[in-house]
Amino acid sequence: MSSDPPAKEQQREAALYYRDEYQPNVEKVRFTQEGDRPGFGASWRANAIATVAGIEYHVIIGPETGPAFVGDEGMPPAAPPQSAHLPLTVVYSDGTSEVIE
Numbered sequence: 001m002s003s004d005p006p007a008k009e010q011q012r013e014a015a016l017y018y019r020d021e022y023q024p025n026v027e028k029v030r031f032t033q034e035g036d037r038p039g040f041g042a043s044w045r046a047n048a049i050a051t052v053a054g055i056e057y058h059v060i061i062g063p064e065t066g067p068a069f070v071g072d073e074g075m076p077p078a079a080p081p082q083s084a085h086l087p088l089t090v091v092y093s094d095g096t097s098e099v100i101e
Contacts, residue, residue: 007034011048014061015048035062057074
């Protein structure tokens, strides 16, 4: 059985997957937990707060799974098809951060 990469690597990949596949207008992803596999055979995922157009959305994201939205905010608006990627600030669960262009 192979082990998962470190949480920080998984979080980075999850943030990029969310931006690239679901929300190119995301400005910031702040992870609120380290992340894990919630059950046997489940994909790795973590709770985070994604900022889109200045509004924070509570999400559960992973590098191989679509987002789940929790809380009263609902889903962010759909991005226009021609949206260019914005610089993405990722704040990891350990408190470190980086900006990905």
